[in-house]
Every structure is written in structure tokens, then in C-alpha cells.
Amino acid sequence: MYEQVTERFRILIYQEALPSGSRLPSVRQLAMDLSINPNTIQRAYAELEQEGLIYSIKGKGNFVADTRSIQEKKRGDYRKELIQTVHKGQEIGISREELVTVVDQCYEEGNHD
Numbered sequence: 274m275y276e277q278v279t280e281r282f283r284i285l286i287y288q289e290a291l292p293s294g295s296r297l298p299s300v301r302q303l304a305m306d307l308s309i310n311p312n313t314i315q316r317a318y319a320e321l322e323q324e325g326l327i328y329s330i331k332g333k334g335n336f337v338a339d340t341r342s343i344q345e346k347k348r349g350d351y352r353k354e355l356i357q358t359v360h361k362g363q364e365i366g367i368s369r370e371e372l373v374t375v376v377d378q379c380y381e382e383g384n385h386d
Contacts (some may be wrong), residue, residue, distance in 0.1 A: 274309055278317040286326050286337055287344060297327060297335040 285291045297303075300318065304311040318335055321327045325343055329335045362372055 275313045275316040275320070278307070278309075278314060279320050282317065282321055283324075283326065286321075286340055287347075291337045293337050293339045293341075295337045296333075297337065299334060
């Protein structure tokens with residue numbers, strides 16, 4: 274369950290739905306809102322903090338960090354992986370048109386947020 278909470282916050286932060294400096298709900302409040310154990314939320318927040326996506330201020334709460342450098346690195350890593358994948362596809366005869374069709378399908382299927 275904490276992985277789902279963590280992943281949802283990652284998405285919201287990377288898509289800038291939660292901009293830098295935004296205050297996150299308190300552990301207790303979010304646990305009540307989601308009807309889950311506060312330890313689950315605390316674990317998710319701890320993981321996000323370890324990843325540098327959020328930071329805590331004692332007595333004030335958890336806030337979204339400035340994630341531009343993290344996002345740039347992740348996007349660069351993703352581009353490298355995608356380039357490798359495209360090259361593998363070329364090696365086995367996948368055409369540009371087929372690749373574009375697959376990418377379009379992924380966007381259509383994944384556009385549920």
C-alpha cells in the first residue's frame with residue numbers, strides 16, 4: 274500500500290500538480306482521508322524524502338522539494354533507455370511507422386490520469 278501512495282505522489286510531483294514548496298497533508302490527516310494506517314503514510318513520506326522529492330520541517334510538516342535537477346536526470350536516463358530500445362527494434366526490423374504506432378497506443382492506454 275505504501276508503494277501505491279509513494280508512486281502517486283511521485284507522479285503528482287513530476288507532473289508538477291504538486292509544485293515546489295507545496296505543503297503535503299499531515300501523516301495523520303492523509304491516513305484518515307485514505308483510511309489506512311499512519312505508519313503506511315510515514316513510510317511513503319520517508320521514501321519520498323530519501324529520493325529528494327520532499328523535505329520535512331520539524332513542527333511544520335512535509336513539503337515538495339525543488340525537483341528540477343532530479344527531473345532532468347530522470348528524463349535524461351529515460352531518453353537513453355528509449356534510444357537503446359529503439360535501436361534494438363531497428364536491429365530486429367521494426368519500422369519507424371510501427372514504433373510510432375506502438376508509442377501512440379501507449380499514450381492512448383496510459384492517458385487515464
